[in-house]
Amino acid sequence: MRKTRKLIAAGCFCAAMAAGVTAYGMPGATGLVTVAPKTAASGSSNDTEYTKNEPAEDMEAQAVTEKVAAGAASLTAASNASVSSGASETEKETVGAEGEESSPEETGEDEAADNRVPVTAITPGQTPEEAVSQVAAQMAAASPVKAPSPYEDVAVSQVNGDEDYVNIRDAASVEGEILGKIYNNCAATIEETVETEDGTWYRIHSGSVDGYIKAEYFITGEEAEELALKIGKMFGYVEEGGLRVRSEPTTESDIITTLWAGEKYTVVEQENGFVKLSLGDDDDGNPVVGYVAEEYVQVYVKFDKAISLEEEQEMIEEARRREEEAEAAKKSSARNAVVAYAKQFIGNPYVWGGSSLTNGTDCSGFTRSVMANAGIGLSRTSSAQSHDGRRVPLDSVEPGDLIFYASGGRIYHVALYIGGGRVIHAIDEAHGIGISSMYWTTPCCAVDVMS
Numbered sequence: 001m002r003k004t005r006k007l008i009a010a011g012c013f014c015a016a017m018a019a020g021v022t023a024y025g026m027p028g029a030t031g032l033v034t035v036a037p038k039t040a041a042s043g044s045s046n047d048t049e050y051t052k053n054e055p056a057e058d059m060e061a062q063a064v065t066e067k068v069a070a071g072a073a074s075l076t077a078a079s080n081a082s083v084s085s086g087a088s089e090t091e092k093e094t095v096g097a098e099g100e101e102s103s104p105e106e107t108g109e110d111e112a113a114d115n116r117v118p119v120t121a122i123t124p125g126q127t128p129e130e131a132v133s134q135v136a137a138q139m140a141a142a143s144p145v146k147a148p149s150p151y152e153d154v155a156v157s158q159v160n161g162d163e164d165y166v167n168i169r170d171a172a173s174v175e176g177e178i179l180g181k182i183y184n185n186c187a188a189t190i191e192e193t194v195e196t197e198d199g200t201w202y203r204i205h206s207g208s209v210d211g212y213i214k215a216e217y218f219i220t221g222e223e224a225e226e227l228a229l230k231i232g233k234m235f236g237y238v239e240e241g242g243l244r245v246r247s248e249p250t251t252e253s254d255i256i257t258t259l260w261a262g263e264k265y266t267v268v269e270q271e272n273g274f275v276k277l278s279l280g281d282d283d284d285g286n287p288v289v290g291y292v293a294e295e296y297v298q299v300y301v302k303f304d305k306a307i308s309l310e311e312e313q314e315m316i317e318e319a320r321r322r323e324e325e326a327e328a329a330k331k332s333s334a335r336n337a338v339v340a341y342a343k344q345f346i347g348n349p350y351v352w353g354g355s356s357l358t359n360g361t362d363c364s365g366f367t368r369s370v371m372a373n374a375g376i377g378l379s380r381t382s383s384a385q386s387h388d389g390r391r392v393p394l395d396s397v398e399p400g401d402l403i404f405y406a407s408g409g410r411i412y413h414v415a416l417y418i419g420g421g422r423v424i425h426a427i428d429e430a431h432g433i434g435i436s437s438m439y440w441t442t443p444c445c446a447v448d449v450m451s
Contacts, residue, residue: 151225153191155202155218156303159184168211168306172201180209180308185231187303188213190220207305232301234267236275239298245290249274256290267299275299334374335400335450339418342370348433350426357433363414366426366433367402370416376449382414389449397438397446406444417446 159166165183169176172194182188188206193215195201200215219227241261247254249272257279259265265277274291282288307315351360357369364382371378379385386404397403397417405413415425415438423438 151228153189154224154228155188155190155204155220156224156227156231157182157184157186157188157213157217158219159217166213166217168204168206168209168213170211172196172203172212174198176212178309179211180207180306181312182206182209182213182217182306183304185227186305187228187232188218188306190218204306207307208311209306209308228301228303232303234299234301236265236267236277236292237298237300238263238265238292238296240296243292243296245277245279245292246274247290249276249291251293253291256288259292270294270299331450332399335398338370338374338400338450339416339424341373342366342416342418342424343435345433346424346435350429350432352429361426361433363426367414367416371449374450378449383411385414385449386411386445386447389447390451392446392448394443394446398448400448400450402447402449403438403443404445404447405441411444 157166159182165181167178168180168182170179171177173196182204186206188202188204190202191205191210192203193200194203194212201212202215202218203212204210218224238259238261241259243259244255245257245259247256265279268276268278268289270276273294275294275297276289276291277297279288279290345357345366348358349360350362352362353365354360354362355365355369357366361369364378364380364385367382367385368378368380378388382404385402389402392398392401394403399417399419401417403415403417403423404411405415413425415423415436417438418424418435421438422435423440424433424435426433427436
């Protein structure tokens, strides 16, 4: 048998180097071509002569070759058809772009190279069926590998029970020190899987926390990807300036606005090669949405992450601070309301023993009636009112606090503090209800009846 073997067109390039053969895939070829280097005995070492192989002498081998070649050609044609059918026809959706494609002559690319059919060697003794199986396997191996899913290493926490979180520890053990917490439906990246006596653990990274969690608290794979897309918040980052926004997911629909590189928008959904973006509200407060070609927008998803113990403490303190501020604002609002109500009666008469804010009242009747309007009950006399609330320092009084005055150790007058060092009170018959300095005479104490 000749040293050089015949080669056939197939789906995977395989040169018979052991036989000293150089193989070439011919565009669209179903036949076979082989060339064997043959160095001239009396020539320069740089001169190499190539000769075409003669037909095979073994008819059975020839039959095998032809059958395999036909099978390879069929598989190659199917592969080419599959690739061609997936071509994109999306319009280049950027301002100023014509969307024209360069010709092979302009780019210098050889169009035939895309259709080149690789070759493989027939092993002596192969049956036609074995050879065809070999070709199919080689073509499958050479097919484009599916891009890995961005969620391949993503796990989503699933925590049930009374507590909606699980602890992250510094070791794959329940005895490990707690570093942080991950709440239900949070995402984490799996860095390592660890098998221990009490089960499987993941070493994860989430937020600012790296640590270990039992695998039973996570879902992974396609299930995690499906859930992640539901619980995550999707955003679109505009990668190319002058991006047209369409009213519908087609290139024939109206252009409603233009976006610029670096802008970010919330993604509503993706459909038919387009991304539906939320663009805010119009002048009437109605939501505005539009569609952009997906190849010009980078879509990414944000998830809730784990938190460290330090971050949790900061969150608790921040929540407490906000609660205190809200309570203070509420209190301030209530106090200001009391002051505003009291001011309505400025100028009305003073009547000893009276309690009418319009027809006449004394000092304790005034404070009692004003507070009653705010739903706060007070005693009838000024001396008794000094015991109705909580004593506060005179230098820390707030609007709505009661200021008391005494003589010889006995309280005889009460006023309502309105802020700025002033009080409103039923002064006397000569002045009626009015405003004066808190220090019109020396106060003896102050009481908070509103806290």
